[in-house]
């Protein structure tokens with residue numbers, strides 16, 4: 001046990017992957033992975049955002065490249081649909097299951113069923129809050145608390161020369177989802193450094209553009225002087241831009257906007273000055289996932305945690321990289 005723990009901790013602490021493609025070796029020693037003959041059941045969250053679409057394409061392309069037979073399902077952001085899909089993969093006796101849990105809680109029963117069936121599970125993108133880490137082999141994805149902290153740190157620095165209160169409205173991601181919980185936690189911890197910064201309204205827009213627009217319309221009605229929008233993803237930030245412009249205000253100037261993801265549409269709005277800062281969240285997890293799956297099916301050691309390293313962008317930086325972005 002000690003050896004496994006040592007290998008895991010060492011691998012997990014040293015294993016940080018570059019974003020934008022995420023490299024081809026998830027610290028598993030395989031380049032691109034050879035998944036020939038492996039059948040994977042993948043239960044995706046849905047198709048709620050540009051990030052999710054890029055993530056789905058990355059998984060599907062990487063499965064094809066690795067020769068993995070991919071069974072794919074879209075849960076339309078409903079946990080009951082994901083659980084149904086997982087049970088179907090268990091029944092089909094796939095070699096490995098991978099999924100991005102739409103919310104953190106409520107997975108122990110079905111994960112125990114997978115374990116009892118001898119089917120290894122890989123968490124990708126989002127985490128579960130289960131205390132029993134034997135229910136899955138590894139968690140591949142971003143550090144969402146760090147992403148929220150980066151967003152808050154930028155605002156603290158950007159506001160340093162401004163006197164008086166700065167009113168922030170927050171567009172939260174899906175209620176109960178790990179990125180929503182953690183991005184809120186990281187941001188709040190960072191802005192605590194400046195007592196002038198206050199979140200005056202906070203509500204979920206469910207990671208969708210329409211949700212962000214609807215909630216922002218309500219915020220604009222309820223809160224006379226909004227200085228900053230912190231949106232947990234680009235799509236809700238883009239919806240907020242529509243609402244702000246419809247209200248006759250200038251996004252990026254009258255109301256500053258900070259988002260997370262750095263997908264093409266978000267980076268375009270950033271380059272145009274409608275968004276002021278974007279923290280990157282890398283959706284291109286497909287190749288690392290196939291590498292990990294090949295190892296797990298072969299019964300080999302994998303790190304308990306594989307963290308993707310990510311960047312952040314100002315408008316000037318967005319202009320430089322926009323043309324070369326993969327998503």
Ligand code: GZL
Nearest residue numbers: 048049051052125179207233
């Ligand atoms: C984050 C991912 C989030 C994205 C959103 O890893 O789970 O879900 O930030 C997406 O755009 O909907």
